[in-house]
Amino acid sequence: MNIVVLDYGVGNLFSIKCALERLGAIVHITPHLSKKMDFNGIILPGVGNFTHAAKHLTQNIEDIMNAVNKGLPTLGICLGMQLLFENSEEGYEDGLKLLSGKVLKLPKNLKTPHIGWNRIKIKKPHKIVEGVADNSWVYFIHSYYPKPNKSDICVAEVEYGITFPAIVAERNIFGTQFHPEKSGDVGNRILKNFLEFCKR
Template sequence: MRVAVVNYGVGNIFSVTSALKRLGVEVEVVAKLDPKSYDAIVLPGVGNFEAGSKALSERGLRGAIIEAINAGVPVLGICLGMQLMLESSEEGEGEGLGVVKGRVVRLRVPGKLPHMGWNSLSLVRWSEFLDGLGDQEWAYFVHSYYPSPDDREVVLCETEYFIRFPSVLGFKGLYGTQFHPEKSGETGRKLLRNFIYKCVRR
């Protein structure tokens, strides 16, 4: 099992790489992506949507990721990496990958932003990605924007921070979390293990 962690220059990828290695898989951090040479792809990322969108284009990763998705390689997007699966964002200019229809919108809430800390996941729809997860398990969030997909069928979990917003997406081999599974203790371990051992068909 070979997993590519795409390094497009936004934020810390050491933690996510370490978390995957602990699952016993071969992890390669790649700046260029050969779409068909990996069993799974992880798109991490902390930071600004516009910068992320630009980095994907400049590094020629856009086409490669879409090609991998079309070839059926499972992809997990984390935080900004998940937001980049959508078409656009209120955070800034630039296009996402558009593999999930919809846009990323700002959390318009009377509370502090970024929404940072431990919050819980409400299970909305079953998926093998969520296997073994109980309702209201805790996950670690750091963000000010959230995904708003057109098709609500792709929403697997929601989280409440003054409003309810989609916190886990998933369909056809594409998965995304608004929180950081690599920083979410037991909950995160379960999700990463599910992604590697249940969502990836070998």
């Protein structure tokens, strides 16, 4: 199975690559999707900042939109999840607008970034959380959080002073605010579940 990890030009993509390879995927890290490529799923990784990454993605937007609209499973991780929404308080660039809603800064009274292991509360059954127990620990590191317009895309939520989505899913589009590649066995299970979607 071939998975594309989109490279916005900065940071650690090696960890997500290794995590997917340990699960048997063949991983291609690339700055641009090409029509010639044959792949089963897309990952928008979770490193960098919103403006920079959004700028990068807009150069490439048609190919991404085509792939996603064809039904290709797409997983956004942390910043990658935030990029799926319309816009963010982190930057003035638009997001991909694949999901309806925006990204907000965590309230000032909270220690920011939200760093460390926190528990997710599963809101509805979904294949992306198959085998994941309610209240599982996963690893977060972020200063902004998603606020979807439709609450039913929230598969799991987390509480850090406020409550916000930890996992969202709509059609073939998935997002995690935490880092599954850094969340031990629970994270591996979620990545495995994503790869199951890619197999179809």
